[in-house]
Amino acid sequence: MSVGSAGERVTIYDVADAAKVSAATASKALNGSGRMTAETRDRIKRIALELGFRPNSLARSLTRKRSFTVGLLTNDTYGRFTLPVMAGISEGLIDHGVSVFLCTVEDNPELARIHVDAMLDKQIDGIIATGKRIDKPLPVDLSELPVPVVYALNTGPQNGVTFVPDDRQGAREAVQHLLSQGRSRIAHVTGPREFGTVRERASACSQVLEHAPQARLLDTLFGSWSERWGHEAVAQLWSRAETPDGVFCGNDQIARGVIDALRERGVDVPRDVSVVGFDNWEIVAKETRPPLTTIDMNLKELGRQAGLALVRMVNREEVVRGVTKLPCSLIVRSS
Incomplete structure (x- = not known):
């Protein structure tokens, strides 16, 4: 064998x-x-011995008194962000014999407390808190629990262990790609201003263009996370004398709306205007016409890193405290 x-x-x-x-x-x-x-x-x-399998040291260090189960707590009931994070957690922990127990809490403090109590009753080894918005914590205090907690794509305490995508780096990648395509009149169409990620991406976009020779930022438009807003933003931008030749969008749904609205106006993408999204939500990005160039937040890798950090905490090993920002990736398609 x-x-x-x-x-x-x-x-x-x-x-x-x-x-x-x-x-x-x-x-x-x-x-x-x-x-x-x-x-x-x-x-x-016997088969493991014949194959020469040697368990990872992290797995060996988990004592048999552990439940080999971690809880994943989220308010992302749709699963847009939680499912890839969970896939990464599961992938990172399966080699250590650890399973993941998922609970959704919506924005209900009472429901969240019930789920946390249920997790503790099941003697889970730790909790990973995640959600649909980095700058909005879950509706339950996890700071005084008897088990370690890791935060992934969610707000954690200052001395906690938190993993988030590097939104500024991702936005810089998006704008620099537009510049590499020869675009010089850039518009940024994004989500609600109150979101921290929106402000981070908008700030990075503006900063790149401030230092770009022969290129400038025409406007930053804030709206909703929707295709409809993408349509409305194009109507605003194309009502002016000077129109963009590059559009950086705050998410893939907005970008899809922008591309559809440009097509309706007879504007060719990418010949006349290049468009870049953010998220790499494949069900949207791959089915856009043309397929959408976008920024991937690498949520699966983020989940894997969060899971491995939790194992180290369970084993009482040293972990990096504070916020760890993981790099995003540019996914080039046809837009």
Whole structure:
């Protein structure tokens, strides 16, 4: 029985494939947790030994007194941001035999408290708090809990452990891409001014263009996170004598509305105007005509880093306190 090429580390996924079980089952068998027959547990252990599997040191350090479960608490009931974060958490923790228990709290403090109490009753090892808005905390105080807490795409205490996308860096990437396409008259169409991320991206956009030779910012328009606002913004911009040849949008829905409105006016994208979005919400970005160039916040990687940080906290290892900003990525398509 052999897996991979010489020198490659055998992972829990390799053990699971060889034993024809899920990665979670394989991990629990090796950790001595979970419910399964003694025969199944012994078979998985034998296969792991034959493959030369060596558990990650983080996984070994989790004692058998742990529940091998973490709670994910969110007010993002639609799941737009939470699902990719959760996928990253699960991917990062599966090799450590840790499962994720998801609870949605909306913006209801009483419901949030009930879910937190239920998590603690289940003896979870820790909680990851996430949501739909970085600058708005969840409606429950998590600062005095008996388990460690990590914040991902959500506001945490000053001395907490928080992971967020680097919105300023992402906005700079977007504007610099427009400049690289030869665009010189840039408009920024974005969401509500009260959002911290909106102000961060708008500030970065303005800063880049202040230092760009032969290019300038025509206007920054604040509105809603919707395609309808994208249409309305184009109507405003194209009612003026000077129109943009590049539009940086605060999210992909706005960008899709902008592109549709330009098409209705006979303005070709990207020949006449280049458009860049933000989020890389693939269900929107890939189906836009033309497919949308956008900024990916790398939420899956953000979730993975948050999950691994929580494991370290559970193991009482050192972690970086404060806010860790993870880089965004430019996804070039056709707009």
